[in-house]
Amino acid sequence: MSSLSVYHLSSPEIPNKVLTHFEDIVSTLAEQGVGFDRWQATVKIQPGASQEEAIAAYQAQIDQLMTERGYITVDVISVNSDHPQKAELRASFLDEHRYGEDEVRFFVAGRGLFSLHIDDYVYAVLCERNDLISMPAGTKHWFDMGEHPYLIAIRLFKNPEGRAASFTGDDIASRFPLLED
Template sequence: MSSLSVYHESSPQVPNKVLTHVDDIAATLAEQGVRFERWQASTPVTPGASQDEVIDAYRGQIDQLMTECGYVTVDVISLNSDHPQKAELRAKFLEEHRHAEDEVRFFVAGRGLFTLHIDDYVYAVLCEKNDLISVPAGTAHWFDMGEFPHFVAIRLFNNPDGWVANFTGQDIAGRFPRLED
């Protein structure tokens, strides 16, 4: 189940609120400029589907978002617990960073924890199958795929070079809960 836990940055073990209703999650994140919504595939996506098959299943929503927001590149990332660099990738994504563009992810399968650091608050968003999150450019955040990752996600970019992070050098990510496997 998707969820949002909101913490004050000084209280990393005790959330101020925990939301599990999609509309409540979306409304709370929208107050911070973060887009959160649910998508449904136009055709079934089978395990092991190719990148083109995954993108085609969501083509209508992808095209609408690309037109609305000016995204120029779309791809699919898939990670599972057999990936040989899972530990290195997890460590890299767990460092607080920002992007010069929006970070847009749609979870076709599996789950991941996006944690956003906005002003004095930390918003931990557990994204699962059918969840779309768009983290605005310049927003400090980190991502946890868990020790045993399992997700397939569609990524949309403004920058044709794809994922480019500017790490903050702050250690805040290590103080907050991680994705439990």
């Protein structure tokens, strides 16, 4: 089940609130300019599948997002617990970073934890299959796929240069909870 835990920077061990109702998650994130929606991941595809397989399976949804929102670049993260570089992949997303443009992720399998650092708060969003999260350009965040990852997420951007992460150098991510397997 998707959830949202909201932490104040001064208390990273205890959330101020934990939300599990879809409408509450949507409205709380919307107040921060972050979109959260549910789409149907109708095709069964297993984490570890290739980028080409995932894109082919969800071409209709990708085309819809590209048409509606002007995205032109798509890539896929597809990882399972057998992935030979799972620890390196996990580590590459755990440092706080941001992108120069909006970022959209559509989870078609598994789950992952986005932690968004906005002002004096961290919004930890547990995304699962069918979740679509849209973060505005410049949103500081980190992502945890867990020690035993199992996910496929499709990422969309408006230009290829937007995919380059800019790391903040802040160690904030090390102070907040990670995804528990």
